[in-house]
Amino acid sequence: MADYGAIMALVLEHRSYSEIVETVGCSRREISLVKKTVHAHSITAAQAAGMNREQLERLFPDGRKNVSAGFAQPDFPGIVRSMKSNRHYTLQQAWHRYLQLIGVPGKKYGYTQFCQLFNDYAATHEVVATLHHEPGRAMLVDWAGDTLALQDALTGQVTKAYLFVAVLPYSGMVFCRGFTDMKQPAWNSAHVKAFEAFGGSSQIVVPDNAATATNRHSQGDGTRIVNASYRRLADHYGTAVVPARSNHPRDKAAAESAVNVVNKRVIGYLAEELWLTLDELNAAIEERVVEINEKIRRVDGSTRYERFTQEEADLLQPLPAEQFDSVEWKQLKVGRNYHVSADYQHYSAPYTLAGRILKVRLTSLKVTIFDGESVLCEHPRKHGRKGQYSTLPEHVPAQHRDVAGLWSRNWFLERARGFGPATVEVIEMLLDRAAIEAQAYLDCQNILMGLGKRNRTRLEAACQQVVNQHGYPTYTTLKRVMAGLNSDSQQAAAPSPVPSDMKKKTAPPSPEDEPLQVFVRGADYYGEGR
Structure with a gap:
């Protein structure tokens, strides 16, 4: 119970609400009650100073006292200490521990009443301010901290899949999708997919201060502005981007909670499986998200999807007729293989333009190549595994077209x-x-x-x-x-017949043949002095 005697004395001294709260540690609601009571009974400072405890209880009866007497009282100071030491500690965890108390007489509060009592305690002890979300007002977004592995079926190369998470904090409705990077096109595309999944856009979007969301005015300037690409997306969907304050994680506590759920219910289930394509992974993620939204019942017995459809879906802003698509322009050189390379993917151009620098327009769906102001060709945008090729037949020179029977x-x-x-x-x-x-x-x-x-x-x-x-x-x-070999120009000798290993037979000499002349040196040739 609040110290109404002390509050009354300060009210009669005409102190401000802030001063009274700071001095006594009460709520503004209790100060307002004391002011109304003083005015109704025309209480003076002298009368207030002479009041005893019984008189104060008659003026300010505690209607909850008799009701709460039959309930076991939660240890709110201990809960606050746990929240300060463990940033993942939630009121729901505290309530479950409260229900499991053994040896404490009295009934146990339900979750709603437990939260209300904690909010009252937090208000009087300046613990934290509770965020009350309005349906359809905000969508909180963030990247999940953990990633999933993608393995290329051909090369065996392993890359990372980054998971984007969006949540509507009023209903708790969650959206999740994987991307191969966290760059601006992926960030914008993720928002588009989230709006389409929810069937509408919220009034505001709350990201953190990542480079894909905000920029500084200038180096050393603490203020930040929404970057141009992100602002165009927000304008297209009629929403406003309101980044969370730096070092204030409670501004987007619902997003942190959704990331926690995704880490446990999505990444925890899928991390040990082998994923060969991003589409295959996203199909599995979608199944897990359906379970989170439609099958898991919360403490009040409802699912996220039920609360979303009943109380929030109709309050979202309708989607525009055309889907937003971010545009990026680049000057790219046509390589010797008559392809331009953008984001590690390759798109063909006419082979006669090899070595030329061409203007290229990239969207999330298409890659358009220009020669001056004329459109040369369009390719579907490649996503996922790096190093993919999109080659149009008319761009290939004649000597490269006959590839029938490859590897035969x-x-x-x-x-x-x-x-x-x-x-x-x-x-x-x-x-x-x-x-x-x-x-x-x-x-x-x-x-x-x-x-x-x-x-x-x-x-x-x-x-x-x-x-x-x-x-x-x-x-x-x-x-x-x-x-x-001695040199590149050296040639192997022409093949020569192998000599026969058979001994040739010779015919006996005939009498008609001339006698063989043999010269033999005499002994005097080898004498002394020679």
Whole structure:
């Protein structure tokens, strides 16, 4: 019970509400009650000073005293200490612990009454201000701190998927979606998807002070402004961006709570599975979010979806006829492979423009390439795994169009003919030797595209040498033979017949043959002095 005697004395001294609250530690509601009572009974300062406890209780009866006497009283000071030491500690956790108290006589308060009593305690002890959310007013947004892994099916490369979280704090309705980065296009696209999922836009959007939301006026200036791209999105949907204050996490406590739920109910369930595409991952995320919104019942027995449809959905602002799409312009050079590269993805242009710098417009759905003011072509925007190609057939030169039979026997033999007949023979030997022809494809590729990439003449010479020696061609053998050649221009010797190992039979001399002349030195030749 408040110290009404002290409050009355300060009221009669004409002190302000703030001074009385600071001095006595009461609520403004109690000060207002004392003022009304003093005015109604024309109480003077002398009368107030002479009042005893019984008189004060008659003037200010505590209607809750008899009712609360039969209830076990919560330990609100202990709850405040837990909240200060553990930022994840919630009133719901405190209420569950209160229900589990053993050996404390009396009934237990329900969750609603428990929260009301805590709010009264917080107001009189200046603990925290409770945020009361209005339906349809705000949408709180943030990135979840944890990520999920995406593994490319072809290369095995692992990348991160970042989860965007939005929540309507009144109903608690949650939205979540994965993206491959946290850049401005992903941030804007995430808001668009969230508005579409909720079926409308809120009056305000509350982000933190990330670079995708706000910028500083100038270096060293503490004030921040909403960046241009984000502001255009807000204008399109008729909403206002109101960033949370720095170092005030309670401004977006509902978003922190939603991130907590996503970490446990989405990431906790999906982190141990293998995800090959972002679409596959988002489908799984959507299933988990449906469970959060529609199947999990809260303390009051309702689900987030039920409260959203009954009390909040109709108060959201209708969506505009056209979806917002952010636009980004770039000056990009056409590479030797007649593609421009944007955000690690590749889009073709006419091969005759290789080396030119072209103007490119990027949206979340399309990539449009301009030559001056003329539109050259449009591609669907690539998302997900880095290094994907979008190639239009008319952009490909004639010599690159015939790719039928890629990675086949004919394909490898056709490329081997560009080196020479010995290389063709070696490739044929490799293909014929394999029990399953496709097992030799990788060896063929390593020889032609590896060893022969910058040493065509030397590879042909090495293949000729292996053929001459009736060797067993392998990548390692050819590499060793190539290393032994003196120069790239050295050619292997033409094949020569192997000498016979049979001894030739000679016919006996005939009498008609001339006698063989033999000269033998005499003994005097070897005498002393010679």
